[in-house]
Amino acid sequence: MQNVLGGFEIGKAWNITVILSVFFYLFVSLFPVVKSKTLSGISLVFTFILILALGWASHGASLTEWSGFIFHSLHFLAVTVWIGILLIVGWCSKNQENWLAYLKWFTPLAIGCFLTIMGTGLFLMTLVIDVNEYGDAWMLSYxxxxxxxxxxxxxxxxxxxxxxxxIRRKLKRQEQINPIPWLKFESILLFFTFVSTAVLGQQEPPHSIEMTLGGSGPSAVFDYFYSGIINPSMHVQFGLNTINTLFFIVAIIFIWLIFYSFRKKAPAVVSFFMGMFCTLSLYLGLMASIQ
Incomplete structure (x- = not known):
């Protein structure tokens, strides 16, 4: 424990995170943070430093130092800003008053955050695997x-x-609609993205797919779908067939049903399940494409 906390960068970052978290907890407990813009600003500084500590402890920072640290910090900062606001508004709003005013500034902010997440995420992914070997990585749990x-x-x-x-267009037309449930179910969909990210963080990064496959073996899921013999030097091949074509068609239908359910004023939970089934259909279609 002493070696990890004192000798490894991730251990040092963990120490800073724990110390800052304790001070941050005491700060928000002892002072009326929500009633003062100055105290709220100090809280944001605490949060930003914690984000930097996470970036310092990231796998990307250990590989490239500054570029990995900066891109991972930007990646998580964009996630925090976009999804943090979405969670607070979706689950803590008492009504939908001022919703148009909220969307006016949040929509461009969310688009900017998403583009930042996409750009930094692609860079961080290239640090772990070659983009050309993206399909080959499916053989591994990572x-x-x-x-x-x-x-x-x-x-x-x-x-x-x-x-x-x-929803913004409907509100401008003064149509009767409650946007809060839709925001809640969007946040629930994001929860599944967080779960897969958490699983991703517990897997060995495959800098060399062949070596990782030879050492830890293939993913049990991939082994279930692939009927051939798996060897470390193989490359995944894809092709269209009747089964995966049907899955892709079903996925498109579920995408259409997301919008159709909203148009017909069905509860947001209906579109939520259509989105989940769309993801499942795409996954099964891609796995059925492996030859």
Missing amino acids: GQALLVKHLTIIPILFFAFINGFW
Whole structure:
């Protein structure tokens, strides 16, 4: 424990995180933070430093030092700003008054955060695997978690479009609609992205897919779908067939049902399940494409 906490960068970052968290907890407990803009600003500084500590402890920072540290910190900062605000507004709003005023500034902010997440995420992914070997990484548990993470983003984008643009247009027309449940279910979809990210963080990064596959073996999920013999030097091949084509068609239907359910004023939970089924159909279609 002494070696890890005192000799490794991740241990040092953990020490800073614990100390800052204790001071931050005492600060928000002893002072009326929500009643003072100055105290709220100090709280934001605490939060920003904690984000930097996480970036310092990241895998990307250990590989490239400054570029990995900066890109991972920006990545998590964008996630924190976008999803943090979404969670607070979605689960703590008492009513939908001033919703148009909220969307006016939050929608461009969310778009900027998402573009930042995409750009920094692609850079961080290239530190771990070669983009050309993205499909080969599916043979590993790391690649499976990465694939699920990327697929869960697709229904989130459709919900974000509904919440940011379609609901805004309806509110401008003074139509009766409650946007809060839609924001809540968007945050629940994001929870599944967080879960896959958490699983991703517990897997061995495959800097060399062949060596990782030879050492730890293939993913049990990939082994279930792939009927051939798996060897460390193999490359995943893809092709269209009847089964995966049907899964892709079903995924498109579920995407259409997300918007159709909203248009027909169905409860937000209906579109939520359509989004989940869309993700599942895309995953099964991609796995059925492996030859």
